[in-house]
Amino acid sequence: MESELPTAGTPSGEPGAGVETTGTGALAVAGAADGGLVLPGDVESVGRYLTAAKAESTRRAYDADFRAWSTWARQRGFSPLPAADAAVAAYLAALSDAGASPRTIARRLSGIGHAHREAGHPSPSEHPGTREVLRGIRRTAARDGRRPRKARALDTQTIRALVEDLPAGVAGVRDRALILTSFALALRASDVCGLDVTDLAPAGHGGPDVTIRWSKTDQEGSGEVLALAPGVRARTCPVRALQAWVEAAGLTGSSGPLFRSVGRGARPRIGRTRMARSSVRLVLRRAAERAGVPLDGLSPHSLRRSFATEGYKAGVSERELARTGRWASVTTMRGYDASSRWADPASARLGL
Known part of the structure; x- marks a missing residue:
């Protein structure tokens, strides 16, 4: 739901007082409202919180x-x-004719609608005719065989291959920890890049508790604490990999971002700022190239989808899978599983 601030106490069509939204989302004081006065400081505070209501990445996209x-x-x-x-x-029709995906077109419409709501205008995205055009675009794309591309799921053996041939040195240590931690905890690229050193805490299950302070589906920062358990192999144990990175980067007892850039050279410099989400894709693709893993459909989201697929195969309960992956809907989570339809298909039990 979009945040809006109505004009205070002013009859429609009359000049008067209140707070008005502008086309850029900023706020302006129009004067004295009935029964009170809206001060510039009040407007600044309201504008700041309206801005905070949307993630920075969402604002940039809009x-x-x-x-x-x-x-x-x-x-x-x-x-x-x-x-x-x-x-x-x-415009929507022109985008579709030019080859834009329905997902991209829907996002463009959301951006247009957001700008209109901020400026106090009716949103074109709510118009029945516009919505019908978008529905037609989706149906046409489906009929033409254009399906949304999903990240390719990897099995555990492939995940092992990704990290077993990483280069020696601090960068390789970091990449191993990043890939294994992301897979073991079903982390998005934004999740793993958002981790701080202080989000790791000793726990009684053999590994650290990892606090996800906020995420794509938790913009208000309720947070979730996940247990990172030791692996069965020393080379691919996410707990050992994470500890090795913390020690190699000199982050023990420190604060700030957990995953950072690593410079080149015999004594590479460890960056101070957190890795960009785009860097996670580069790390994964470099590892895949070294391991001879096909790049088609490979993305950081592959690690999250792989978690669901391998978790289902291993018999992990849906409750635990959903809790770790922070899926609010089991239906959505099941869509990440790339193995169950082959495990025990109903068509094999029909006596044909």
Whole structure:
């Protein structure tokens, strides 16, 4: 749900007092509201919290999507804001004709809608005609065989291969810890990059407790504590790998980001800032190239999907899988499993 602040105490169509949202999401003081006065400091505070309501990555995506729409609209002679519903529908159709995926088109529409709501205009994304066009785009894509691409799931043997041939040195130690920890705890790239050294705490299960302070589905930071258990092989044990990285990077007893950049040379410099999410993809692909693992469909999300697939195969309960992976919906989690449909198919029990 989008955050909105209505104009305070001003009849429609009359000049008066209150707080008004602008097209950039900033707030402006219009004067004295009925029964009180909204001060500049109040507006600044409200604007700050409205900004905090959206993740930074979400705000950047909305801004980029609205800029793309604005460029197209101006080229066609349309007003970007407020936008005519027919113009937005034409834009969606043009994106589809140009080969954009339904997911990309839906995201662009969300960005347009967000800008309109912030500016106090009706959102084109809510117009029945616009929604019907989007529905038609999805149906057409499905009929043409264009399905959303899913990250490829890997089995445990392939995960082992990824980390067993990493280069010697601090960078290889980091990459091993990053890959094994992400797989063992079903971490997104944003999750693993967001970890701090202080998120690791000794526990009684043989490994550390790992606190995920916030995530894509936990923007308010309720947090979740996950148990990172030791592996059965020393070379691929995530607990040993993580401890080796902490020691090699000199992070014992320190604070700040857990996974950081590593410089080149005999005595590589350890960065102070946290790794970018895009770096996780590079780490994974470099490891795959060294191990001879195909790159098709391989992404950081492969590690999360692999967790669900291998967990199901090992007989881990859905409750524990959902808790570790922080899936609110079991149905969504089952969609990550790439093995169950072959394990015991119903069609094999029909006596044919």
